[in-house]
Ligand SMILES: Nc1ncnc2c1ncn2[C@@H]1O[C@H](COP(=O)(O)OP(=O)(O)OP(=O)(O)O)[C@@H](O)[C@H]1O
């Protein structure tokens with residue numbers, strides 16, 4: 001498991017940026033979605049989280065940006081602890097970008113409006129400055145010509161690329177992807193994975209929940225396997241896929257490949 | 258817009274014929290059994306009358322119509338305000354606000370409106386208004402102020418009455434608007450709330466920029482219906498002698514039957530019905546236009 005030292009000694013990565021320790025989350029219905037789960041992520045690292053349905057992958061990501069409250073444990077992101085301080089909580093959700101399975105673009109706004117919104121409201125940018133950033137990002141995800149379209153006029157793949165641009169517009173320190181391609185038609189999955197791989201190459205810190213093992217091998221630095229809200233095994237991509245240590249990991253990998 | 262072609266079937270023809278027959282039978286009964294003499298010629302002078310100094314001025318029925326319009330307008334504005342505030346309270350994170358909104362809705366929806374009218378009327382008109390000396394305040398205003406107030410609301414003599422009636426109707430209709438706003442806000446998918454949250458918007462920014470605009474599309478149609486109901490329901494304040502359309506029609510019915518002239522009961526109430534329909538149908542039409550416009554950007 002990486003710590004301060006291993007983050008610093010790995011030439012690919014910088015300092016520790018996400019520190020989750022002993023996270024436990026019990027839902028009101030008694031389901032224990034996270035059970036003493038810990039993970040440390042270094043700056044610039046791409047961590048792929050896999051695991052069977054219901055193993056707590058989404059819950060983990062949602063806890064990281066405060067969408068769910070943890071019952072026990074500690075989350076520190078870039079030196080800011082996610083505690084009861086309103087200021088900290090807001091700082092963290094502004095610094096952590098999230099991409100959802102169902103895109104969640106705002107349907108009443110154009111692509112431009114979607115991406116400008118938080119830049120203006122949260123970062124206090126002028127309309128002009130925000131639009132400059134937006135257009136640059138849209139160019140990057142290949143959606144520049146669609147700035148004036150409404151979400152309903154776009155394909156799923158296009159919507160998801162816009163959603164990624166929207167999260168990036170806040171200049172987040174960490175990006176979370178929760179099955180970003182699961183709701184997409186097979187033929188457009190590639191265009192979204194391509195954008196994500198580009199981001200990874202540029203050094204964005206990413207925690208990615210996905211079933212796309214090709215992406216994990218190509219763009220991932222480390223794989224984490226979860227089950228029943230706990231970590232079963234983790235390790236660098238190549239050894240993890242080629243020689244998983246745990247029997248449960250082996251079985252799972254056989255099922256999905 | 259989907260529009261299925263209208264096709265008239267034999268059964269439709271039979272039913273239409275039956276309706277016409279029933280109408281004719283009713284007119285026949287009026288004439289033969291009750292010896293009712295139609296006298297539509299008497300109605301216009303209760304709409305407008307000629308004043309020697311001021312020329313043509315509204316008479317009872319049109320005065321009533323104007324009062325109904327003023328009453329409905331102010332009630333609608335206030336009810337929308339109350340309903341939106343209470344509707345948002347019902348979706349609040351704070352238990353106290355949720356309970357407050359819930360108590361309001363339960364209280365209003367489970368008591369007969371007529372009872373509410375009397376309670377509110379007594380409470381507002383007799384207690385609060387007297388306490389605040391609204392009457393004295395109005396009477397001591399300049400002439401321009403009072404004439405503007407008369408035009409917008411009611412003349413000084415009936416001002417407190419009018420305000421009580423507006424408050425009563427607004428509080429009553431507000432409960433229904435509360436539920437419309439609440440269900441509109443709750444109908445916005447969870448993903449929208451979460452996306453706005455993860456972008457760092459404050460709860461208020463999220464409500465204003467993301468949730469309400471989407472809830473609006475779902476709120477407008479039932480809201481328009483409720484506002485039209487407000488126009489109809491405003492008739493209820495005739496029981497506290499606010500001189501709106503229904504009250505004036507009742508007065509006129511009483512007067513015209515007393516003076517020994519042939520009663521005008523059907524002419525009066527058919528005229529009042531037509532006036533209400535004019536108001537409500539116009540509003541429906543406007544609401545329909547608004548809805549079409551709101552849905553324009555949706556694929
Ligand atoms: N809001 C909630 N209330 C109650 N239980 C929940 C809630 N959200 C998730 N759970 C439960 O918590 C457990 C973990 O759910 P989670 O969504 O994190 O799993 P996941 O690994 O993302 O699964 P999937 O691959 O299907 O998305 C599941 O048993 C789920 O039913």
Ligand SMILES: [Mg+2]
Nearest residue numbers: 057058059179
């Ligand atoms: Mg999930």
